[in-house]
Amino acid sequence: MSNALIAEQVLNGVQSGVVLFLMAAGLTLVFGVMGLINLAHGSLFMVGAFAAAVTAATTGSFVLGLVAALAAAAAAGALIEVLILRRLYQRDHLDQVLATFALILIFSEGVRWAFGSFPLFLDIPSALSGTLMLPGDIPYSRYRLTLIGIGLAVAAALYLLVAHTRLGVRVRAGEDDREMIAALGVNIDRLYTTVFALGAALAGLAGALVGAIQSVQVGMGEPVLILAFVVIVIGGIGSIRGAFVGALLVGLTDTLGRLFLPALFALFMDGPAAASAGSALSSMSIYLLMVAVLIVRPTGLFGSRT
């Protein structure tokens, strides 16, 4: 196994971690501030990917596609928040799970109805296609590197937003005591819609960015959503920092597990058996990571202990 291959896989792990962070950040913000578990977050990811694919195909501009993804996902998020989810904040988690599961059905079948079951394709912009030589003679995809850059920039911006702006102060206050900030004259409904639309936009951005690597199709959001849940369980609910660390851990464990576990099994098993045992175990690796974290810290690495 060459160093270049390992370096490439590490970068791939970081790249998938960054995408997971975009998903997990929205989920964890929404849960932290509104106490809502949103299964339809994966649908917003899908909405972003479809909006980007359609816009990029008609205008020919990838950047316009990204803008459309952000706008469409934020709009869809704000819409479902105002119409439906707002009524569920005071309900128990079971009602939230069901209502958002119902939303998945509506979104998925609605998109299938509008665009058909065949996948759409979103091309990588020509300026970002091809590979780049990194220091140490490591060839790496320009697009994936850009993706890592965008993800890190969003993470930094989100940190600044939450830590240093008025909106961030309100968000943090809302996590601690929602009655109190309402009493202090903050329009709590508007705050909730803003936070939800922000989380939705991040999911839409993630969908559009990943849509250029994978195909854009119905049902693409849920596997990512469940991985984002694993990230949140590992990082701790409500913690953006936890989401970031958890996302990178999950991305790296998954990618490197797929690389190393079959090779590891090949040391003491013969070819095909090692390959199948390795692939089966590597498909479980992130869940085993989750179990390990749960045993040591049941509320996640950065979760509050209450």
Place this chain on the structure above:
Amino acid sequence: MRERLINALLLLGVPLFALWAQVADEPFMITLATKVAILALAGTGLNLALGQGGLVSLGHAAFFGIGGYAMGILASHAQSYTPLLDGPWVIEGTNSMPVIWLVALIVSGLAALAIGALSLRTSGVYFIMITLAFGQMFYYFAISWPAYGGEDGLSIYVRNAFPGLDTLDPIQFFLIVWAWLVVILLLVASLSRSPFGLALNAARQSPLRAETVGIRPYRLQLTVFVLSGMITGLAGALYADLNRFVSPSMLSWQTSGEIMVFVILGGVARLCGPLAGALVFILLEQVLGPVSEFWHIFLGIILLLIVLFARGGVLGLVAGRERVRV
């Protein structure tokens, strides 16, 4: 009182419908009734954890699928006359239903013990996410493990055997399934009246109060989670036998969601809620399916309306909000 009347109506109505279909020579209708009964059994398993224990598990497809694979693996070895395990202990495959049921119950119970013991270290929204994640773990495992069909699943050519019955006759298979449903419903009903059920209810409503009177919620919840997983696993084995096919889709998160939909559609914590829910689900599928290929949109809208406006489910609408016992 009205709920009891409706329960009786459901419990008599479905077998009468199957018998009518037998007389009218409509085997497809019997198969539909069998499907309702099996899905109701899966839902009854989840309802035990959800309604009695307050454990919102979004990973019950794991047990449903494990039950299905228990049947698929044993029957495929019997079909190809190869031993399941070679070596010091030879384990043969089997096509005997009672043995398959026993294996499905044990294996899904063990899986529920492991998942429950870990997931119950947390509660609330963590529990939902973790059970969902564990379900997905089994799904990916089934896809990437090539020995039993991987992504394509396993087909069984002949339905497994039950001594003295012809299981390929739809009505006889329906009666086996129905007998299981009735037995499990009786068990669940007596469980909820037992000291165990009462303590569990106390632990659900106020874990702190339960603890101060000497009840340990963790043990009760783990026990009910294991029982719940076993019932859903049994349903999985029957479902695989109905279709003579098992595939990773039985383990997928959509299956977990659908099992939960049966429970909620019918009414949480009501004895016959899952039966009512499964019945309504299959009716909707049969009525709306031919109308539009996208009938899941309507299912989604109906589900949303029930969550927002009719929190007792279908039984709640018909039988009124008050429950016999909370």
